[in-house]
Structure formats: C-alpha cells, structure tokens
Amino acid sequence: MGLFDRIFRRPIEEKKIGQNFSTLTAYEPVFRSWNGRLYESELCRIAIDTIARHCSKLKVELMGSAQPELKTKIKHRPNEYMTWSQFLYRVATILYATNNCFIVPIMDTNLNTTGFFPVLPENAELKEYGGQIWIRYRFRNGQVGAIEYDKCAILTRFQYEDDFFGSSNHALDDTLKLSHMSKQAVANAVKENSAIRFIGQTDNFIKSEDLKKERIRYNKNNFSDEVNGYGGLLLFPNTYKNIQQINSKAYTVDAEEIKLIQKSVEDYFGVNEAVINNSATGEQLDAFFNGCVENFAISLSEAMSGAIYTDLERSYGSYVRVDANRLQYMSTTAKVQMAKELGDRGMLTINEMRELFNYPPIPNGDTAVIRGEYYSVDDKLGEENNGEENNS
Numbered sequence: 535m536g537l538f539d540r541i542f543r544r545p546i547e548e549k550k551i552g553q554n555f556s557t558l559t560a561y562e563p564v565f566r567s568w569n570g571r572l573y574e575s576e577l578c579r580i581a582i583d584t585i586a587r588h589c590s591k592l593k594v595e596l597m598g599s600a601q602p603e604l605k606t607k608i609k610h611r612p613n614e615y616m617t618w619s620q621f622l623y624r625v626a627t628i629l630y631a632t633n634n635c636f637i638v639p640i641m642d643t644n645l646n647t648t649g650f651f652p653v654l655p656e657n658a659e660l661k662e663y664g665g666q667i668w669i670r671y672r673f674r675n676g677q678v679g680a681i682e683y684d685k686c687a688i689l690t691r692f693q694y695e696d697d698f699f700g701s702s703n704h705a706l707d708d709t710l711k712l713s714h715m716s717k718q719a720v721a722n723a724v725k726e727n728s729a730i731r732f733i734g735q736t737d738n739f740i741k742s743e744d745l746k747k748e749r750i751r752y753n754k755n756n757f758s759d760e761v762n763g764y765g766g767l768l769l770f771p772n773t774y775k776n777i778q779q780i781n782s783k784a785y786t787v788d789a790e791e792i793k794l795i796q797k798s799v800e801d802y803f804g805v806n807e808a809v810i811n812n813s814a815t816g817e818q819l820d821a822f823f824n825g826c827v828e829n830f831a832i833s834l835s836e837a838m839s840g841a842i843y844t845d846l847e848r849s850y851g852s853y854v855r856v857d858a859n860r861l862q863y864m865s866t867t868a869k870v871q872m873a874k875e876l877g878d879r880g881m882l883t884i885n886e887m888r889e890l891f892n893y894p895p896i897p898n899g900d901t902a903v904i905r906g907e908y909y910s911v912d913d914k915l916g917e918e919n920n921g922e923e924n925n926s
Contacts, residue, residue, distance in 0.1 A: 542638075542671075542679030564659040564699075572703045573631045575710050577796060581803040584810050586626040588822070589830050590619045591858070598852025600843055604647055613640055613649035625652045626830060629689050630803060633700035634658075636671070637687035637838065650687070650838070660698060687837035689830075709798045716792055816865045823858065831856040866891075880904035 572578050594612070596605040612621045629635040636658060640649040655671035660683070662668070667683035690700035800806055804826045808814035814822065838854040873887045885899035 542681065564657055566657040566702075572706065572710070573627075575713060575799075577713055577799040578631075578706070578710070578803075580810055581799055581805050582627055582630045584805050585630055585803060585826060585830075586623045588809075588827050589626040590623040592622055592827070592831055592834075592856050593858075594618055594622070594834075594838075595855045595857075596842070596852075597855050598843075598847070598850065600847035600850070600852035604842065608649055611649070613651050615651070621650075621652065622834075625689070625834065628652055628654050629691060629830070631703075633691040633703060635689040636669070637689070637841065638671075638681055639685055639841065647685075647842070650841075658699070685841055687834075687841040689833050689837055706799070706802060709795060709802075713795050713799075716795065816868055827858065831858065877903070878905045 573582065596608070611617055616624070625635050625637065632654070635652055636655065637650050637652050639647040640651055642648050653671060653673075656674045658669055658671050660667055661670050661680070668680050669683050669686055669688075670678060670680040672678050688698070690698075692701040693699070695701050796807070800810070805822065806814075806818070808818050809822050835854050835856040838856075839848060839852075842854060843852045869890045873882065873890060876882045877884075877887050880902040883900050883902045885895040888895060888899065
C-alpha cells in the first residue's frame with residue numbers, strides 16, 4: 535500500500551461525484567498548477583525557501599479537550615513520514631509556489647483521522663454529491679482521489695478570480711523572462727570576451743574550397759588543444775595581409791537592472807535582501823514575522839481547526855494553535871527587557887521566560903510571579919474610602 539492509498543482510502547467513482555459545484559464566479563472552479571516553472575527560477579526559489587525556513591520554526595498544538603486520540607498521535611509528528619518542521623516547510627513552499635496548498639487527512643481502516651499530509655496535485659476541482667462538496671485531486675501520475683471539502687484544510691493566496699482557489703503566479707511572467715534574458719546576456723558576454731578572432735586578406739586562393747581548407751588548417755594549428763602548451767603565439771605567413779583583431783563588444787547587464795529584477799521578486803513574496811542572506815536585525819526580522827510568517831500561522835491555524843474540529847467542538851474552545859515561540863530572532867537585550875516587563879506583571883511564567891533564552895524548563899516553573907508593589911486601583915480606592923469613614 536502506497537502513500538496515495540493510505541490517504542485516499544475510499545474508492546472513488548466518477549459517476550458518484552461527477553456533478554460540478556457551481557460558484558458565484560466560476561461554473562467549474564478548478565485549480566491548475568503552473569508546472570513548477572516558478573520554483574525553477576533561482577530568485578523565486580531563494581525567496582520561497584527563506585519564507586519556508588522561517589515558517590518551519592512555528593509550533594503547532596491542538597488545544598481543548600476534543601479529539602484526544604488525534605492530539606496524542608500528532609503531538610510530535612503530523613504523520614509517520616514527516617516531522618512538524620518538514621511539514622511546515624512543505625506547506626509554505628507549496629503555498630507560495632502555487633498560491634494553493636491542500637492539507638488532507640490520513641485515515642486508518644475505520645476512516646478515523648490519524649494525521650495530515652500536504653499534497654501537490656496537478657489540478658483540483660470541486661464536485662457536488664448528495665448536497666455535499668467534494669474536492670477531487672488529479673496527480674501527475676494519473677491517480678485521482680477525492681475527499682470531503684470540510685475535511686481538507688486549504689490555504690490560498692491572491693484569491694480573486696475564484697471563490698475557493700487562489701490565482702496563478704502569471705503576474706511574474708515578465709519578471710521571470712527578464713531574469714532569464716539577463717542570465718543569457720551574462721553568459722554570452724563571457725563567451726564573447728573569451729574568444730579571440732582575427733580577420734585577414736589573402737590573394738593566393740582562387741577556389742572557395744581551397745580557402746576553406748586553409749582556414750581549417752590555420753585554426754587547427756593555432757587554436758586546437760594540441761597547441762595549448764606552445765605559448766599562444768600566432769604566426770602569420772606572408773600569404774596574409776591587413777591582419778586585424780576583431781574586438782567584439784558584448785552586451786553586459788547593468789547592475790541596477792539586475793537589482794531591479796531581484797527587488798521585483800522580493801516585493802512579490804514579501805521578503806528583502808537582509809532576510810534572505812540572514813543579515814537582518816531583530817527589528818527587520820520582527821517586521822518580516824508580522825508581515826509574512828504571522829499571516830501564514832493564522833491561515834494555517836484557522837484552516838486546520840476547521841478540518842479537525844466540528845462547529846460544536848470549536849465553540850467549546852478546541853482549536854489548532856500555531857505560534858512562534860521558537861522564533862529566537864530577538865536580541866539578548868530585547869529578551870531581557872521582555873522578561874523584565876512581562877515577567878514582573880505575571881504575564882509570563884518562569885519556564886516561558888527561560889524559553890526566551892533557550893534554557894530548559896525547571897520543575898514547578900509553569901507558575902507566574904508578580905511583584906508585590908502592584909495592586910488593584912479599586913482596592914486602593916476602597917482603602918482610602920474606608921480610611922475617610924473611620925476618621926469621620
């Protein structure tokens with residue numbers, strides 16, 4: 535039994551879910567991948583990898599009392615093939631490369647959810663059967679699987695053209711073309727500048743075949759690998775005259791043009807050069823977290839909460855929490871200030887403060903302490919009023 539069979543255990547009949555689900559903006563809502571072209575670009579892959587690496591530091595927890603067995607099974611691993619770090623990295627990579635990510639449940643023989651796995655289908659489309667929405671996936675190897683829409687967690691970006699799926703990345707077509715053309719220009723410039731060419735005149739040949747043979751002979755004797763060790767000295771017999779070297783001027787890409795292309799890709803994905811090359815300061819990383827990673831955490835939390843828990847279970851406080859307690863980007867000074875300001879007010883426990891500095895937890899450390907001089911304003915006003923009454 536392969537991974538596909540473990541995820542999509544139920545046999546799917548085309549006739550059962552063959553009816554298209556009608557939406558407001560499209561009669562047949564379909565997601566189609568972009569054949570991975572975006573991820574093949576060096577600039578795009580670097581930007582996506584940067585986002586995915588930071589998103590993989592997030593921590594996923596199932597909160598509340600519902601689904602206790604599932605909570606135990608996926609506490610340390612979302613499935614038997616991945617760690618949580620690998621899972622988060624793949625989810626972020628698929629999301630930013632295709633603007634859609636489908637997280638489907640892995641079920642046992644009794645159709646009980648035992649884990650989750652992010653899939654990358656060639657296309658996905660909504661179908662309706664028995665008043666229920668299904669998602670049918672079609673993969674590159676020809677396999678087809680379907681699952682109920684409410685059991686699948688879907689993350690999207692640029693959701694404009696479709697009610698359920700995100701738009702494509704065709705907006706980057708022009709930028710990718712410019713990037714490809716600039717690389718070709720650099721490669722051609724290197725080739726042109728490394729080539730040595732001469733032009734000369736000879737009057738001793740009448741037939742074009744003889745001239746061709748002479749050109750081949752001369753190139754072989756002066757430029758072939760057999761003469762590489764002879765010092766590179768070119769000797770021209772008196773059969774040639776008006777010998778001149780051809781100086782080719784190849785086009786070289788301006789540094790500002792390359793910078794503009796890089797900036798366009800960085801703006802598209804919401805990263806910057808400092809974050810990409812790991813030279814960002816605490817404030818820069820904080821801005822990157824608030825603008826990119828935090829949005830990913832909220833989207834993943836809401837999507838997985840809807841896939842795991844029912845409306846009733848969520849109303850009683852069960853949800854999936856995705857937080858950033860493992861994002862150790864703050865400076866030591868900022869950590870000390872946070873521990874001082876929040877710890878003294880009882881907003882952080884002792885172990886939470888120790889975690890800021892990558893220290894292990896201690897026994898009985900899940901308690902919060904508060905400085906004694908803090909008191910309630912209402913209590914203070916009550917004491918003053920009682921004092922006035924006693925004096926009277």
